[in-house]
Amino acid sequence: MRPLLHPSIEDITVEGILHALSDPVRVAIFSNIVAQDCSHNCSSFLTVRDKAIPKSTLSQHFRALREAGLIHSERRGVEVYNTARCAEIELRYPGLIRAIINAHSIQSKLGAKARKPTVKKADRQKAANK
Amino acid sequence: MRPLLHPSIEDITVEGILHALSDPVRVAIFSNIVAQDCSHNCSSFLTVRDKAIPKSTLSQHFRALREAGLIHSERRGVEVYNTARCAEIELRYPGLIRAIINAHSIQSKLGAKARKPTVKKADRQKAANK
DNA sequence: TCAATAGTTCCGAATAAGCGAACTATTGAA
DNA sequence: TTCAATAGTTCGCTTATTCGGAACTATTGA
Numbered sequence: 467m468r469p470l471l472h473p474s475i476e477d478i479t480v481e482g483i484l485h486a487l488s489d490p491v492r493v494a495i496f497s498n499i500v501a502q503d504c505s506h507n508c509s510s511f512l513t514v515r516d517k518a519i520p521k522s523t524l525s526q527h528f529r530a531l532r533e534a535g536l537i538h539s540e541r542r543g544v545e546v547y548n549t550a551r552c553a554e555i556e557l558r559y560p561g562l563i564r565a566i567i568n569a570h571s572i573q574s575k576l577g578a579k580a581r582k583p584t585v586k587k588a589d590r591q592k593a594a595n596k
Numbered sequence: 597m598r599p600l601l602h603p604s605i606e607d608i609t610v611e612g613i614l615h616a617l618s619d620p621v622r623v624a625i626f627s628n629i630v631a632q633d634c635s636h637n638c639s640s641f642l643t644v645r646d647k648a649i650p651k652s653t654l655s656q657h658f659r660a661l662r663e664a665g666l667i668h669s670e671r672r673g674v675e676v677y678n679t680a681r682c683a684e685i686e687l688r689y690p691g692l693i694r695a696i697i698n699a700h701s702i703q704s705k706l707g708a709k710a711r712k713p714t715v716k717k718a719d720r721q722k723a724a725n726k
Numbered sequence: 727t728c729a730a731t732a733g734t735t736c737c738g739a740a741t742a743a744g745c746g747a748a749c750t751a752t753t754g755a756a
Numbered sequence: 757t758t759c760a761a762t763a764g765t766t767c768g769c770t771t772a773t774t775c776g777g778a779a780c781t782a783t784t785g786a
Contacts, residue, residue: 467734467781476706480699481618488615509732520776525734544732544783559702565695569610572689576606597750597765619743639763650745655765674752674763728786735780742773749766756759 470532470539470546475554478535480562483555486534487566491519492527496536496550497567505547600662600669600676605684608665610692613685616664617696621649622657626666626680627697635677 473482487493494514499506508528512519519527528548531537535555537548552563603612617623624644629636638658642649649657658678661667665685667678682693 480696480703481620481623483699484614484623484696485618488611488618490611493611493614507732521733522735522776522778523774525732526774526776528733541733541782544730546733558706559695559699561691561695562699565689565691566610566614569613569689569692573610576688637763651764652745652747652766653743655763656743656745659765671751671764674761676764729784730786731782731784733781733783736778738775738777740773740775742771744771745769747767750764751762752764753762754760756757 470541472532472538473535475535475558478555478558480559482534483536483559483562483566486530486536487570489527489530490515491517492531493566493570495527496531497570499537499548500550500552500563500567503550505549507545507547509545600671602662602668603665605665605688608685608688610689612664613666613689613692613696616660616666617700619657619660620645621647622661623696623700625657626661627700629667629678630680630682630693630697633680635679637675637677639675 487496491514495511498511508524509521511524512521528537528539528546531548532539535551538551540547555563617626621644625641628641638654639651641654642651658667658669658676661678662669665681668681670677670679685693
């Protein structure tokens with residue numbers, strides 16, 4: 467089992483952040499961690515917005531957030547505590563995280579179905595077959 | 597040849613925007629379109645930051661930006677004119693586009709190598725093989 | 727020592743991205 | 757009109773990424 471690796475602040479890229487937060491499950495997890503401002507273990511997200519997330523997938527999502535530089539993860543006994551790295555990121559990319567979280571919460575309020583691309587490849591093909 | 601399709605403003609999602617702008621080529625193209633505030637045809641981006649982009653790939657990138665709701669594309673004669681949909685997006689998700697463009701320009705100034713995930717899967721495997 | 731808990735890793739299947747080659751649509755000659 | 761040039765799209769193949777079940781690891785408390 468290799469150690470949890472975190473990029474140093476200089477290695478955190480905008481593209482990496484956007485990629486990590488372009489997934490509805492990950493952005494939900496991250497928003498939650500930011501909002502609570504306290505440590506979360508991973509399994510508190512085994513269901514996200516009424517959808518069950520398999521453990522292995524969840525683990526990958528946490529790794530994605532971690533390696534994008536968005537969260538700090540620390541093993542404490544049998545579980546892992548996760549905190550947001552907002553303060554650091556704010557110094558480097560002021561306003562970025564706030565704007566994304568804010569937009570995400572607006573979208574939730576609007577009740578928009580949060581899906582990755584606005585038009586998925588599968589949907590395009592379905593439309594084409596009609 | 598099917599028509600260029602644009603999502604209506606209600607169908608533009610935060611995840612879609614972040615996904616589209618999580619690619620270094622696309623974010624460079626989009627920043628440029630936003631900065632110039634005038635129409636661009638696609639081929640003006642056949643090289644992006646000294647890297648040649650194949651025509652077919654470029655076409656897909658424009659489609660990604662278009663279907664995420666970031667740009668409006670209009671055929672005019674033999675070419676396509678692209679404009680940013682910032683004003684609309686600003687109404688729905690205030691500050692989002694500005695923050696992303698701003699962060700991107702900070703990153704450019706810092707000279708960080710812009711790559712998608714901070715740690716790519718391929719890089720992880722390369723590191724593991726050492 | 728053992729079982730329970732929390733996460734990770736492995737690996738095969740499904741999905742998406744990248745790009746060369748062939749194609750379409752428009753324009754401006756000849 | 758026909759024809760070549762230009763701008764962009766679509767097809768189809770290859771590669772890369774994601775998802776998730778099953779097996780594994782590490783820590784704790786009985």
